[in-house]
Amino acid sequence: MTGVWLAHRIAVSLVLAWVVATIVFLALHMVPGDPAELLLSTGGISPDPASVAELRQKLGLERPLLIQYGAFLAGLLRGDLGTSLVDDYPVLHEIALRLPRTLELIFAGTLLAIIIGVPAGVYAAMHRGGTFDRCASGVTALLLAVPVFVVGTLLVLLFAQTLRIMPAGGFAPFAQDPLLHLKLLALPAIAIGKGLAAVLFRMTRAAMLDALANDYVRTARAKGLAPGRILVVHVLRNALNPVITVLGLHMGTLLGGTVLVEYVFNWPGLSTPLLRAVEARDYPMVVGIVLTISVLFLLINLIVEMLQAALDPRIGAR
Amino acid sequence: MSRLWFPGAFVALILLLALAAPLLGLPDPVRQDIALRLAGPMSGSWLGRDEFGRDVLSRLIWGARTSLSVAFASALTACVIGVALGLIGGWSRGVGSLLSVRSMDIILCFPPVLLALLVVTLLGPGAATLILVLSVLYLPGFARVTYSEVLSVRGRDYVEATRALGAPTWYILLRTVLPNIAGPVLVQLSLAVAAAVVLESGLSFLGLGVVPPAPSWGLMIRGARATMEQAPLLLIWPCAALTLTILAMNLLCDALRDAVDPRTAGR
Numbered sequence: 001m002t003g004v005w006l007a008h009r010i011a012v013s014l015v016l017a018w019v020v021a022t023i024v025f026l027a028l029h030m031v032p033g034d035p036a037e038l039l040l041s042t043g044g045i046s047p048d049p050a051s052v053a054e055l056r057q058k059l060g061l062e063r064p065l066l067i068q069y070g071a072f073l074a075g076l077l078r079g080d081l082g083t084s085l086v087d088d089y090p091v092l093h094e095i096a097l098r099l100p101r102t103l104e105l106i107f108a109g110t111l112l113a114i115i116i117g118v119p120a121g122v123y124a125a126m127h128r129g130g131t132f133d134r135c136a137s138g139v140t141a142l143l144l145a146v147p148v149f150v151v152g153t154l155l156v157l158l159f160a161q162t163l164r165i166m167p168a169g170g171f172a173p174f175a176q177d178p179l180l181h182l183k184l185l186a187l188p189a190i191a192i193g194k195g196l197a198a199v200l201f202r203m204t205r206a207a208m209l210d211a212l213a214n215d216y217v218r219t220a221r222a223k224g225l226a227p228g229r230i231l232v233v234h235v236l237r238n239a240l241n242p243v244i245t246v247l248g249l250h251m252g253t254l255l256g257g258t259v260l261v262e263y264v265f266n267w268p269g270l271s272t273p274l275l276r277a278v279e280a281r282d283y284p285m286v287v288g289i290v291l292t293i294s295v296l297f298l299l300i301n302l303i304v305e306m307l308q309a310a311l312d313p314r315i316g317a318r
Numbered sequence: 319m320s321r322l323w324f325p326g327a328f329v330a331l332i333l334l335l336a337l338a339a340p341l342l343g344l345p346d347p348v349r350q351d352i353a354l355r356l357a358g359p360m361s362g363s364w365l366g367r368d369e370f371g372r373d374v375l376s377r378l379i380w381g382a383r384t385s386l387s388v389a390f391a392s393a394l395t396a397c398v399i400g401v402a403l404g405l406i407g408g409w410s411r412g413v414g415s416l417l418s419v420r421s422m423d424i425i426l427c428f429p430p431v432l433l434a435l436l437v438v439t440l441l442g443p444g445a446a447t448l449i450l451v452l453s454v455l456y457l458p459g460f461a462r463v464t465y466s467e468v469l470s471v472r473g474r475d476y477v478e479a480t481r482a483l484g485a486p487t488w489y490i491l492l493r494t495v496l497p498n499i500a501g502p503v504l505v506q507l508s509l510a511v512a513a514a515v516v517l518e519s520g521l522s523f524l525g526l527g528v529v530p531p532a533p534s535w536g537l538m539i540r541g542a543r544a545t546m547e548q549a550p551l552l553l554i555w556p557c558a559a560l561t562l563t564i565l566a567m568n569l570l571c572d573a574l575r576d577a578v579d580p581r582t583a584g585r
Contacts, residue, residue: 020427031440145565147516149523150557256431278439286439290432297429
């Protein structure tokens, strides 16, 4: 990984973050008519002019577009995301409080998916056409088809309602009750990780089959290397790169799925204020959270690219 | 070919049920009957009644109609605009492709659900908002696929021949290029419909998609969650309908892709 390559990738990510911020800013102004009136109207009933004027004032809509844009970007650079239209609470505070919980859920789901998906893919490729391979392929198709909120709801129905061995949802701070915290984390993590586990299984299996068919694997075998060493050094290392690519590609779905899973399990991450804000048409709050998650998305993709370059020196040298 | 038949028949059956919903003589899916709240299966309502005493089977079938019409409307809109952008971009290359295809990639910077929620905040929930958001979300896919296919086709002899005959550009694009790239575009269309069904149900589940009391699978799951303890079956039916539909659509997509592109077959 060369310094120039890294600097280039970081610069690209920064430009994308700026583009994302601009789109979010422009979205409010691209809608036909007066945005303030639109945000206040419900079911075709037009709002009273006084509250429209007040909202225009609050959002700073009277100022020229460029000034508004400049103020918006300057605010972002200072870390100021504005205040909620509902209770004047600073958007940044809400995000700072809840982002760690969302990150924990994403991390747990991803970890679970890697722990299950990658070894299962390796095993299926090593025993291609066997019972495990065929069963796992069927399960994968099902896991990919069932929507994340359906899995979440059915997990609650099975483990909390019927078997009564897991809590239905909620949150307990780790410092207070570590065991309950992990128990409450388990089902949401499964719901989030299931799709990624299925994708990772498929990709690992396919990449392993590709890698196993290479000449250098045959050479290694002919040299008399131990099968375990061939698997790790020659096959897995080369198979891992496409797997990591898929991990990055799937992150958008995973971040969106988190919103649904947090809702199903009452996990107090970013989803709760986001959904409340969408319902209340609290634009600054929605923008703050959408921007945060989108930048997180860009950041994860940057990390994925760096991982790929670390694993495959050909990428970083370009 | 059998891989195409089985999921294809299942998807066709659901489509047929959804299309024929008004002709099936089903009870009104939005008529409430509080006396029959959470009633079990009985004659005239095979799957029982929901938390407002509405007929579950009727809501399942009318829900399919809602989900599929939103999904098809958005996927077709995205297809028409995306293919047009891809054709223009692939034909003009240079600045044209930058404007028509690369600019679409901006949409891919957002996680889909988040972009959808942003638009719902601005325009309010409803089927029209859903169709708009979903078609915007699937635009880049169509633009990209069409663009790369046009690039590979534009240098072929039959395109050159049509051009040498003096055919106008629109004729070459629509009558010569388009039929030759229809396969991958069709695959993309099937992927977009399946993805749209998932996203529509998710947003409706959050209460930000289809507006109640209109029937939708996502809304049915949302409603049945509250009465999970008394009537778990109410939750199972829409979950099963949704999952089986998406499973069949995914298998159909895979089979279609293999039929269009033999290189991916057997993986």
